[in-house]
Amino acid sequence: MKKNLLFVIDSLECAGAEKSLVTLLSLLDYSKFNVDLMLFAHGTALEPLVPEQVNILAPLKYTKFSKIGLKKAFIHTAKNNEWKMLYARLKYSTRIRRKKYSNPQKARLFWQSISSSIESSTKLYDIAISYAQGIPTFYVAEKIKARRKFAWVNVTYRLLEEDKKFQTKFYDQIDKIVSVSDSTKEVFLETFPSYKNKTEVIYDINNPKFISEMAELGEGYKDNFDGIRILTIGRLAKQKGYDIALRACKKLKDEGIYFRWYALGKGPLKKEIQASIIEQGLTEHFILLGVDPNPYSFIKNTDIYVQTSRTEGFGLALAEARMLNIPVVTTRFDAVYNQMVDGKNGLVVDMNGDAVYEGILKMLNDHQLRESIVNYLKIEKKGNIKEINKFYQLIG
Known part of the structure; x- marks a missing residue:
């Protein structure tokens, strides 16, 4: 008899956890599972890539409202x-406008305001999986009937005491907590040490074959630029370090480098970042591309991939750049050494604009280093689809 699985995630925007879930769904053996997918936002970029065997549930009444x-x-x-x-x-609209809140604070305020208006599911699942922290975890814990409940943690999760206390009552109802890297697990357990015995690691799943095929299908850049292309992928938010990127970009411009730096993503800091681009005279050098459901054709035709993040749960975009043999310059965020070998498959630099600039300049000017990194990328182990076996072990 097939097991009934439920996955819950905020949306299928083009971001790390979302791409990881779509990849996981593409690898599942549907002769063994009936799969439902609950989203809190519909019509987003990656939904067309969800396998046809997956039943995307109708929006909740409050979601539509x-x-x-x-x-x-x-x-x-x-x-x-x-x-x-x-x-x-x-109530939520009024509370959220009072000041700037972190994502965990926003999730708490949302659930405190809205949860009584969200209907519980009547279906009994064998396994219910929250594939992101925050609202999906609250929903699975409180609104879903399931024989077992699992919750993914895919960010560096440090919480204020009020949020820690609030979230504890939900994680108490979860049977297993899955972190997407060793460092993510370590930080999570600093916040919730009592969950040590029910927390384990399953890396974000990435499939090199899928990424290579998608890289051939997309349109990619359309500006006919013939200089050096630099690419960053990430939400337009503080943790992605776009201020660091713009500092490095300005120094590259002042150095007289013939380049364009592109950014794929959207987020709350778009206006602020765009204003900073104009203020620093970088409109021809730092290009916001918005979101594309297929970023791989952009990556494939990039000279250097740069990640300026302050925090990452895993760093899926780095893995994708590596799979397409693109040299990487990245900041030294928590989980970076789960996949980066400094000087071998890229350069790991300090978390500031000057260091990122120096790393890019080194990658451009040291042709022997660049060739060595590309050659290493071509032979290093690609992808981790064997993580699907850990998922099967998890769900029994």
Whole structure:
């Protein structure tokens, strides 16, 4: 008899955890599993890549309600007598505008405001999996009936005491906690040491064959630029270190290097980053490309991949660049040495613009080093689809 699995994630935007989940779903043996997928946001970039055997569940009532304009929401509420949802929406909207909050704080405020308006599932699953921390984990813990519940942690998870206390009651209901790297596990256990015996590591799964095939299908760059292309992939958020990237970019420009630095991603700092680009006179040098569901054709046609992150759970974009044999310059974030060998498959530098600039310059000017790194990339072990075996062991 097939096992009934449920995966829950915020959305399928083009980001690390989301790409990892799509890859995992593409590798599952559907002769053994019936798979449902719950999303809190629909119509995002990677949804077309979900295997047809996966049943993407209909949006929750509150998810649909939250997408309509406020005027229509009042009309809907009056017609359907659903004042509870309107009150919850207004409560969260008011609280979230008071000041800037971290992602864990936003997730707590959302759940405190909205959870009573979110319906519980009536289906009993053999296994329910939250594939991201925060709201998906709260939902699986509180709203899903399952014989076993698992929760993925795919970021460096340091919490304030209030958020730690709030989240403990949800993790207490989880049978296994899965971190995507050794360093992610270590940081998680600094926050939640009592979960040591139920926490293990399964790396974000990446499939070199899939990435190579996708790299041949995409359109990639369209600007006919014939100079050096630098690429960064990551959400436009503080933890991705775009301020570091712009500092390095300005120094490259001042050095007279003929280059363009492209960034794939979207996020809350878009306006701020765009303003900084204009202020520093980098409009021809630092290009925001938005989101593309197939970043691999961009990576393939890049001269250097640069990651300026302050934190990463694993660093999936680095792995993807390595799989396409692109030299990497990256900051020394927590999990970087889970995959990087400094001087062998790329350069690992300090977390500041000057160091990133020096790393890029070294990669450009030291042709022997660059050739050595490319040759190493061509022979190093690619991908980790064998991690699927750890997943099968986990779910029994």
